[in-house]
Structures are given as C-alpha cells and as structure tokens.
Amino acid sequence: MQVREAMSSEVLVVGPEHTLRQAARMMSARGVGSAVVIDPDSEGVGIMTERDVLNAIGAGLDCDVERTGAHLTWDVVYAGPEWTVEEAASAMARGGFRHLVVLDGREVAGVISVRDIMRVWAGSRMAEAS
Template sequence: MQVREAMSSQVLVVGPEHTLRQAARMMSARGVGSAVVIDPDSEGIGIMTERDVLKAIGAGLDCDVERTGAHLTWDVVYAGPDWTVAEAAAAMARGGFRHLVVLEGREVAGVISVRDIMRVWAESQVVAAT
C-alpha cells in the first residue's frame, strides 16, 4: 500500500505567529496530532506536534504567549505519496517521529501518522483473517 492511500489529505496548516494555545485548540477540534507550519517569509515547511505543545507546557511556558514558530521542527523528514507505508514506518522509526509531511513536488499533499499506519495495518489483518 502506498502512502497516498493511507495519509490524511485534510491537513491543518497554521502560521508561525499562532500561539501554542491556538494551534492546540485547532488540533484538538480536528482530532489531529500535528499541524503543518508554513512561514511565508521563510523557505520550507515545518511541523508542530502534540509533543511540541506538551514540552512547552512541561517547561512552564505560557501557551497564550509562545508562538508556534518557536516550538516546531523545521528539520522535517518528508514522505512521498508513492512511498510504501512500510517505507514511511521505517522513516518514522529511524527518526523517532510519529508524523511525516507528505510532499508532492513542492506542495503539501498530506500527513501520514503512526495512527494512519496502525489503521491500515489493522484493516489488512482483518482482510487476511477472512
């Protein structure tokens, strides 16, 4: 199975000036564990995860003051939509990531998460058992 079949194409995009609370609220409302951060003044695409929010809270930072741009990963590992799900899982395991931004060319096509990989794995096990 390819990443394009397992990824979520409904991507939450936030700017680097959103507060951590704003990003967390949007992530919670959408039921996602990450937000893609696009800075129009910068090259590249970053990702902010629930883990980044948790680290900031654990450090005692004010989520109404802190901006996403200061708490994200710019050194992102990108997956291609033609990758296999196994390749995405291996990249996540190597890097210790739970989310990969999926790029098609220079455009964000989606995000694949550990949850997506578990879902398609579980579905394949049900099909194999019947």
C-alpha cells in the same frame, strides 16, 4: 500500499505567529496530533506536534504568549506519496517521530501518522482473516 492511500489529505495548517494555545485548540478540534506550519517568509514547511506543545507547557512556558514558530521542527523528514507505508514506518522508527509531512513536488499533499499506519495494518490483517 502507498502513502497516498493511507495519509490524511486534509491537513491542518497554522502560521508561525499562532500561539501554542491556538494551535492546540485547532489540533484538538480536528482530532489530529500535528499541524503543518507554513511561514510565508521562509523556505520549506515545518511541523508542530502535540509533543511540541506538551514540552513547552512542561517547561512552564505561557501557551498564550509562545508562538508556534519557536516550538516546531523545521528539519522535517518528508515522505513522498509514492512511498510505501513500510518506508514511511521505517522513516518514523529511525527518526523517532509519529508524523511525516507528505510532499508532492513542493506542495503539501498530506500527513501520514502512526495512527494511519496502524489503521492500514489492522485493516489488512482483518481482510486476511476473512
């Protein structure tokens, strides 16, 4: 199975000037563990995860003051929509992260998460058992 078949194509996008609380509220409302951060003044795409928010709060930072741009990963590993789910899982395992931004050319096509991979894996196991 390819990443394009397993990824979430409805991506939460926030800007680098959103506060951590704003990003956390949007992630919570959408039931997602990450947000893609696009800075119009920068090249590339970043990602903010629930772990980034947790680390900031754990460090005693004010989530109403801190901006997403200071707490995200710009050095993102991107997946292609034609990657296999196994390739995505391998990249996640090597990098120690749970989300991959999926780029189709230079455009964000989606995000694939460990949850997406587990859903696909469980579905294929259930289909094999039937």
